[in-house]
Amino acid sequence: MSSTKPSINTALTEWTGALGLPDFTAFNDDDFAAAFDAALAGDLADIEAVVNQHDVPTIENTLKALQLSGKDLDRVSAIFWLRAGAHTNEAIQALERVIAPKMSRHSSSIMMNPLLFARIDSLYEQRDLLGLDPETNRVLEKTWKGFVRSGARLDEQGKARLADINERLASLGAQFGQNVQKDEADWALFITDETELAGLPDFVRDSMRGAAEERDRPDAWAVTLSRSIIEPFLSFSENRSLREKSFRAWAARGENGGETDNTDIVAEMVKLRAEKANLLGYKSFAAYKLDDTMAKTPKAVMDLLEPVWDKAKARAAEEETDLQRLITGEGRNHKVEPWDWRYYAEKLRNERFAFDEAELKPYLQLEKVIEACFDVATRLFGITFEEKQGIPTWHPDVRVWEVFNADGSERGLFLGDYFNRQSKRSGAWMSALQSQHKLDGEHKPIIYNVMNFAKPPKGEPALLSLDGAKTLFHEFGHALHGLLSDVTWPAVSGTSVSRDFVELPSQLYEHWLTVPAILEKYAIHYRTGEAMPKALLDKVLAANTFNAGFNTVEFTSSALVDMAFHADGTPPVDPIKFEADTLRQLEMPDAIIMRHRTPHFTHVFSGDGYSAGYYSYMWSEVLDADAFKAFEETGDVFNSDLAAKLRQYIYSAGGSRDPEDLYKAFRGKMPTPDAMIEKRGL
Structure with missing residues (x-):
């Protein structure tokens, strides 16, 4: 970044804070706009340097140079999108509405640059003659395909239209997420x-x-x-x-009328996505998105979801009958409505297993569940965690840990932001301020988790539900995918894998929460300090599949509606009616709604992440159920030999190899859905 522009706050791009973090005290909201403008210009200058050289394309002067371009943009973006999700305000949101389409336009200008693509295409055409190692070959293939999927082969009219579509989708996605966040906060x-x-x-x-x-x-x-x-x-x-x-x-x-209503946004997004797919030669947006996943086709997704849907509906009908019995037993004559299900399900749990969430929660202290997460990582992978106090971050609630390898060397940093606040969007997620790679020296990962647990009164511990504890383990599984990454190229670092593989490390990690050895050690009553009684522990494990029909209907209906929106070549004009019609055709139970209804389905419409991809949680669940079964089959869920293979092929490999090849290297074969269906209790 040029030193002749004193208005640019370099604290956003030159990170001088403790432990290699940004110094969060050295910049404010007003600094982002100028820093973005300078970083975008710097990135384009880096690209021009690649394009304008006279030397024939090589891995070094083209692929590597492209991968290492835009370092300032990477850094200011990492901080800004962290703030936009975890600690936003009106200034950040206003800038987000400007930055999202600007970043899209910027990306299009690079990915549609004919001279740059010609250099990548030249390398790709002769890739078998270059003597590339497998990871570099994989990066070259992914890079080439990324250009093609971004419109590099379109004519000028097609490129212009695609750039317009992408820019508009970026604007709509940002607005969608902000609308949901505002409805939730207000x-x-x-x-x-x-x-x-x-x-x-x-x-x-x-x-x-x-x-x-x-x-x-x-x-x-x-x-x-x-x-x-x-x-x-x-x-x-x-x-x-x-x-x-x-x-x-x-x-x-997202469906309350007025300026935060997302109905029209969804309609426009679905229409633009279908047009984008058609421009790129695909029959539907789902076909476009799935072409670069393990599933490959919409049919493969439906072949997974439809049998599970039928089993889930049948189980939910049995559960509803049980709930109706409780209602009638109270002398009431109303049917089970969506606002009744959780209430009577708790009563049924108490009746069937002699405990409810209220009895369990005092044993699930946030602090102890974090310790349990770390302990499992130490037992499986040998890494350790040391908390660092007094380091400024984006909010006083955020905590910082240094992560060390078994030999005591530094592995990276982990940050946790656990409590709900009005400035944070809902949900839970993992992301990175800096990803691991070794392309131009060792880059240590800086990984963070964001949660939305209720903040307790001062001096009291935060207590989690069992689902909350599973969420913490889930997101920490993602964090380990980033922390344990051991690749050369940033393009395949950590969670840079296909969408339906990315949930494997996270969902697999959830299994260790309910391992008796972990619960016995960390499920400690916050007042008495006593371990969870074995009788209660046994009940918790026995109730593992309680309410399975409800939970699976909630999830699978969301995945099926997502696919319905994106698998049809003629997108609906009225998304709310389309949602209702789709659910009616699926014979959705009246007493249950989608886990994420369309107007607030941020996975699918706040950006492009899980669009035509919400199914991927269940796709990965087929893998994680089978993977944990591998540990159970050894008689030791911390089996060191298997843990070493798990680290090598799943947590450390990133996207350096085809995900199917990686899974087979770990397990020896691909799984069937049987273990997943059994795990869900269906």
């Missing part, structure tokens, strides 16, 4: 009459009190649309009218 149900809290355990009341205080209502308890509050409220509140009111608000995010 809605709260304040309760001032304590009798209306009937049925709510202390941990729910405490979370609601904290949420009310954050909204300047210390006189009240607040139901919010954060999953960490709304779900336990729906599970325990005896007040059916408040359950209904809260549930309807939760289900209607």
Whole structure:
């Protein structure tokens, strides 16, 4: 970056903070715009240097130079998108609406550059003669295919139209996510009459009190649309009218009319995606997206989802009958509605297994679950974690750990941002400030997890549900995929793998949470310090597949609607009607809704990440169920030989090889869905 531009704050691109982090105290929101402009210009200059050289294309002067271009842009982008998701405000959101389409236009200008593609194409055509190692060959193939899928072979008119589409989609995706975040942040149900809290355990009341205080209502308890509050409220509140009111608000995010309504955005996005796919020679957007995955085709996805859907509906019907029995037994005559399911499912769990979430939660302290995550990583992979205090980050709640290899050498950094706040989008995710690679020296990974757990009152521990603890393990599995990465090229580092393989390391890691040796050590009552009684532990394990029909219907309906939107060559004009029609054709149970309804389906419409790809959680689940079974078959879920293979072929390999080849190298064969269906209790 040029030193002749004093208005550019280089703290965004030259990271001088502790442990190699950015110095988060050295820049503010107003610095991003100028830094982006300079970094975008610098990236284009790097590309021009590649394009304008007279030497024949080589791996060194073309592929490597392309991979190493735009370092300043990588750094300012990493900080900005972290802020946009984890700690946003009106200034960041306004800039996001500008930056998203600008970044899209910038990417199109590079990926459609005919001279740059000609150099990559030349290398690709002679790749068998270059004596490339497997990883470099894989990067070359992925790079070439990326150019083609980005329109490099289109005529000038096609390129211009595709660039326009991509830019518009980027704008719409940013607006979609901001609308959902605003609906979630703005809605709260304040309760001032304590009798209306009937049925709510202390941990729910405490979370609601904290949420009310954050909204300047210390006189009240607040139901919010954060999953960490709304779900336990729906599970325990005896007040059916408040359950209904809260549930309807939760289900209607992004569909409330006015400026935050996402209906028209979805309609336009689906239409533009179909046009994009057609421009690139595909019958549908799903065909385009799946061409670069393990599944390959929409048919392969449906072959997985449809049999599971039928089993899930049958199981959910049995569960609904059981819930209806409880309702009738209370002398009530209403049918099971969506705002009733969680409430009566908790009662049924208590009846069937003699425990409910309220009894379990005191044993699942956030601090202990984090320790359990680290312990499993140490047992499997030999890495250790040391927390560092007093390091400035993007928010005071964020924690920092140094990660070390078994020999004591530095592995990387891990940061955790665990608590819900109004400035954070909902959900949980992993990302990287810096990815591991060795292309121009050793680059240590800087990986972070973001969660949305309810923040406890001061001095009290944060208590998690079992689902919350699984979420923490899940995202830490993603984090390990980044931390354990051991590749040369940044293009295949860490989670840079096909979408339906990326969930394998995360979902597989969840299995170790409920290993008895881990629960016995870390499931400690926050008041008494006593370990979870074996009787309760046995009940938890026995209830592992409780409510399986409900959970699978929630998920699979979302995946099927996602595919329906994107597998048809004629996208719908009215997405809400299309959602309803699709669910009716699927014979969706009336008492259950999609886990993510269309107007707030951020996986699919806030950007392009999981569009025509939500199925990938279940695709990866087929792999993770089989992979954990491999450990169980040895009689030792920490088997060192198998853990070494797991690290080598799954957690460290990134996208350096075809995912199917990697899985076979670990397991010896590809799995069938049987283990997954068994694991789900279907």
